[in-house]
Amino acid sequence: MPNLQSPxxxxxxxxxxxxxxLAGGAFMAAGIADIFGSKRDRVVTxxxxxxxxxxxLPGPLFLIIDLGxxxxxxxxxxxxxxxTNIGMSAITIGPFHIKPYSPMNLGAWALxxxxxxxxxxxxxxxxxxxxxxxxxxPVRGAFGAIGVLLGFFVAGYPGQLLAxxxxxxxxxxxxxxxxxxxxxxxxxxxxxxxxxxxxxxEVSGSLAKVRRAYTIAVAIQALTLIAVFxxxxxxxxxxxxxxxxxxxxxxxxxxxxxxxxIGLLAPLIxxxxxxxxxxxxxxxxxxxxASVLILVGGFLTKYVIFTVGQA
Amino acid sequence: xxxxLAMFTDTSVCIGCRACEVACKQWxxxxxxxxxxxxxxxxxxxxxxxxxxxVKFIEKIEKKDERNxxxxxLMSDVCKHCNNAGCLEACPTGAIYxxxxxxxxxxxxxxxxxxxxxxxxxxxxxAFNHGTGRVNKCTFCVDRxxxxxxxxxxxxxxxxxxxxxxxxxxxxxxxxRLADLHRQGVKEANLYGEDENGPLGGLNAxxxxxxxxxxxxxxxxxxxxxxxxxxxxxxxxxxxILAGLGAIVAFRERGNGGGGEE
Numbered sequence: 001m002p003n004l005q006s007p008x009x010x011x012x013x014x015x016x017x018x019x020x021x022l023a024g025g026a027f028m029a030a031g032i033a034d035i036f037g038s039k040r041d042r043v044v045t046x047x048x049x050x051x052x053x054x055x056x057l058p059g060p061l062f063l064i065i066d067l068g069x070x071x072x073x074x075x076x077x078x079x080x081x082x083x084t085n086i087g088m089s090a091i092t093i094g095p096f097h098i099k100p101y102s103p104m105n106l107g108a109w110a111l112x113x114x115x116x117x118x119x120x121x122x123x124x125x126x127x128x129x130x131x132x133x134x135x136x137x138p139v140r141g142a143f144g145a146i147g148v149l150l151g152f153f154v155a156g157y158p159g160q161l162l163a164x165x166x167x168x169x170x171x172x173x174x175x176x177x178x179x180x181x182x183x184x185x186x187x188x189x190x191x192x193x194x195x196x197x198x199x200x201x202e203v204s205g206s207l208a209k210v211r212r213a214y215t216i217a218v219a220i221q222a223l224t225l226i227a228v229f230x231x232x233x234x235x236x237x238x239x240x241x242x243x244x245x246x247x248x249x250x251x252x253x254x255x256x257x258x259x260x261x262i263g264l265l266a267p268l269i270x271x272x273x274x275x276x277x278x279x280x281x282x283x284x285x286x287x288x289x290a291s292v293l294i295l296v297g298g299f300l301t302k303y304v305i306f307t308v309g310q311a
Numbered sequence: 312x313x314x315x316l317a318m319f320t321d322t323s324v325c326i327g328c329r330a331c332e333v334a335c336k337q338w339x340x341x342x343x344x345x346x347x348x349x350x351x352x353x354x355x356x357x358x359x360x361x362x363x364x365x366v367k368f369i370e371k372i373e374k375k376d377e378r379n380x381x382x383x384x385l386m387s388d389v390c391k392h393c394n395n396a397g398c399l400e401a402c403p404t405g406a407i408y409x410x411x412x413x414x415x416x417x418x419x420x421x422x423x424x425x426x427x428x429x430x431x432x433x434x435x436x437x438a439f440n441h442g443t444g445r446v447n448k449c450t451f452c453v454d455r456x457x458x459x460x461x462x463x464x465x466x467x468x469x470x471x472x473x474x475x476x477x478x479x480x481x482x483x484x485x486x487x488r489l490a491d492l493h494r495q496g497v498k499e500a501n502l503y504g505e506d507e508n509g510p511l512g513g514l515n516a517x518x519x520x521x522x523x524x525x526x527x528x529x530x531x532x533x534x535x536x537x538x539x540x541x542x543x544x545x546x547x548x549x550x551x552i553l554a555g556l557g558a559i560v561a562f563r564e565r566g567n568g569g570g571g572e573e
Contacts, residue, residue, distance in 0.1 A: 002530040003357050004435040007426035018386040029558055044562075068424015068444025075404040075423045083408035083418055087400045088537075097405045101537040104427050105403035106360040158545055160390055164536045165430035166397055177547035185554040209561045214555030224550060236532070309430075 001055050001238035009066065014181065014306040016062040017158040018187070018299050019055045020111070024155030025188020027052035029213060030150040033206070034140070041206045046125055047195050048188070052151065053118045055191075056108030060297055076108035101167055105125060107157035114154045117147030127188055162309060169242035170309035179224045179305070183298045186221050188296035189214035190267075197287045208280040211287060215271040218294060222264045225301070255304050261262030261298015266280045266290075315413035316456060317478035318389065318465055319485050323492060323500065325385040325472040327352065327366055332387075334467035335364040337437045338452060359397040360440035363449040364389050364464050367527060386518065387473060389464070390415070390449035391504060393455050393533075394512030398448075401431035413478070414451040414515055422446055433511075433533040451515075478515060482507075485519060494536040497521065503529060512533055 031050025033041040064073045078095040091098045099105040124140045127133035159180030162170040170176070189210055196207045232243050246255040270290040274280055313391050336343065341361045346354040353368040369384040375554035392414040399407040399415055406421035407428060417428075417437075422445040428437045431444060437448045452462040460466070474481060485505050492500040499522055504514030510533045 001530075002433065002435070002525075002533075003528040004434070005357060005429050005438060007430040008439070009426065025554075028555060032555065032558045033562050036559050040560060064446065067423075068426070068439065068446075068490050069422070070336050072404075072421075073422035075406070075421055076425075076491075079405060079421050081420075082405050085409035086407070087402070088406035089396075090405070092405075095540075099400070099403065101400045101540055103402050103540070104401065104425065108403060148555075152554075153548075155496075156547045156551065160540065160547065161427070163543060164540055165427075166433040166536050167430050170430075171534070174539060174543045175550075177543055178550035180362070181547055181550050182554055185558075196393070213558040213561035217554050220550065220557065232425065236530075239499070 001141070001168070004168070007165075008310065009306075011303075012062045013065055014303055016059045017180065017306065018302050020059050020158065021155040021184025021298075021302070022187045022191060023052040023055035023059075023118070023184075024151035024153075024181070025185040025217075026055065026186070027114075027121075027151040028185060029189045029192055029210065030121075031144045032213075033209075034144060037206070037209065039218060040203075042208065043196065043199070043203050044192060044206050044210060046129070047192050049118065049122045049125055050194070051188070051191055052147075053122045054116055055188075056111075056115055060115075076105060077112070087213045094124045101164075103161035105159045107154065107161065110150050110153040110157060114147060114150040116161050117143045121147060123180065127259050152181055152184075155188075156181040159305075164304070165309070167247045167309040169238040169245075170305075172232045172239045173305070175224060175227045176305065179221070180302065182217055182221045182224050183301055186214050186217040186294050187298035189217060189225055190291040190298075193287055194291040194295075197284050197291070204280070204295055207287065208275070211271060211275060211280060211290070214291075214294060215268065215275065218264060218271075220266055221298075221301075222268075225259070225264070228305075242308055242311075245311060246304055249306060250311075251304050254300055258300030259297060259304055261297075262293050263301050267297070312546065313411045313413075315478040316451065317392075317413075317476065317481050317514060318451075318462060319474045319476075319481040319505075319519070320387055320389070321472050321474070321485070321488060321519045322384070322386045322520055323472075323488075323497070323521055324470045325366070325387055326470055327368060327383075327385040328469065329354075329366050330469060330472055331364045331435050331464035332362065332366060334463040336361070338455070338463035339363065339450070358388075358436050358448070359391075360438040360442075360447040363447070369521065369522075369526060371526065377500045384522055386520070387464070387468075388527075389516050390451075391434055391506040391511075391517070392449075392451060392514065392515035393535075393539075394507065395535045396511070397433055397536050398428035398437050400535065401427045403427060406464075410451070410453060412451070412453075412456060414453070416450050416453050417448060419443070419445055431536050433530050433536070449516075458461075460499065480488065482517075488519060488535060494518075499523075 025046040033044035034211045120143045124136040156177040159176035163176040193210045267290045351368045367386045373380045373381045406418045424444040461475035465473045504517035507513035
């Protein structure tokens with residue numbers, strides 16, 4: 001194995017990856033419910049938008065306190081006096097810089113943009129619901145649409161960031177961006193379902209829709225996870241052999257038990273039973289269980305991926 | 312851009328005296344570190360924020376006529392100053408930049424200590440400094456080279472194992488040395504990073520090795536980690552579209568009384 005050095009990113013960063021993915025997924029569901037759903041589905045838009053903003057809030061703080069020089073967090077976007085020759089296709093406008101080949105730089109920009117969109121959408125919903133303003137639909141539509149795209153970006157860029165390193169497993173796990181996006185979608189929608197399940201029967205129609213949507217996401221998540229392992233297997237031996245740490249090594253319990261059984265199999269079985277055979281007629285317990293399983297499984301999926309490259 | 316500067320480290324004449332390590336520490340005012348037990352005479356297993364040049368001592372036991380023949384491979388390792396540098400591309404702040412000499416340097420005034428470059432270096436060169444909260448690596452003695460002097464390690468090396476100069480001249484020298492060694496029967500000798508059409512667009516600190524790169528802890532085929540990024544992004548976009556379509560299918564009104572009508 002080549003001599004490499006680990007960045008030693010703490011678990012706080014993984015927690016950020018999880019929350020930002022959840023925010024992107026929740027915002028996506030909110031936007032789609034707004035455009036394609038019925039009037040009753042506005043509850044999904046409301047919960048999804050507020051949830052996205054809330055999940056987003058602690059993230060930047062986690063990132064900043066992990067920096068070696070926290071006061072320089074703005075350097076991610078701008079520096080007083082930039083150097084020339086800072087990378088392929090880098091764009092410098094005044095004090096600002098955009099580096100298309102640095103997922104961390106693009107991610108910081110996307111996080112800023114997504115934060116603005118999520119804030120405006122949440123504000124427009126609040127103003128409408130509290131009767132202080134009317135007909136903010138077009139504003140919400142514009143910022144919602146841009147926000148959904150940026151939300152996918154912020155959900156996926158951490159995976160892309162890990163794949164664009166030289167670390168074993170990560171460096172060959174090219175579909176990590178895809179995996180992080182779909183984990184974001186499933187966990188975001190599972191959280192919406194969890195909140196909806198606390199409401200009464202009047203939201204049962206919307207709840208069934210959210211459950212259908214996250215079931216599709218969990219199925220895609222299973223396929224994406226397989227794609228990640230297939231990509232890693234094609235890498236050089238020193239990187240490909242890291243997979244064994246998940247499948248049979250020290251993290252196999254978290255991987256098979258957490259990422260696979262809790263995160264994929266159990267919720268899929270529950271949802272197929274509840275939705276396909278019983279038309280979502282059962283009580284609150286079932287959806288609470290399925291959503292919590294998806295959340296725990298999604299967190300552990302990102303956790304094992306995050307850990308295996310730094311172990 | 313000025314003519315590209317380079318260092319050529321010929322490991323075949325390295326005697327493992329570590330003068331390069333000491334010269335590097337002296338010039339760059341880097342403190343000494345507690346030696347590590349690595350199983351050989353090597354005092355560090357990897358680069359640190361305070362060790363930018365370090366000599367690898369690799370003991371290789373070969374079977375020859377039923378006997379074990381030990382063989383020492385010595386290599387003074389350093390930042391490769393890659394023409395396509397993973398650390399430089401990764402850096403979100405633009406602190407890592409390419410100097411007019413074609414080498415790679417880190418601006419300590421800009422670095423915010425995110426450590427992304429540490430993970431992106433295929434050679435494990437960049438190291439985090441817990442004291443300053445920034446990252447450090449070989450600067451190619453930018454304060455010497457910009458004044459027309461050679462790097463401290465090259466200046467000190469008593470066997471001329473480390474040579475400093477213009478890249479094109481050193482590459483010629485390296486090829487000639489390789490041909491000489493091959494003629495003398497040292498078949499395993501090979502150049503690492505000399506070829507500008509090779510991996511990472513060539514390394515500006517390149518090496519003559521006496522065994523396969525893997526034996527020295529170097530990747531056989533180093534890759535720029537960011538290279539396939541746009542292909543990956545396509546995969547991500549496809550997955551995002553699938554997730555979105557899944558949600559649209561779930562939310563769309565089907566006229567089955569599942570939700571209220573608009």
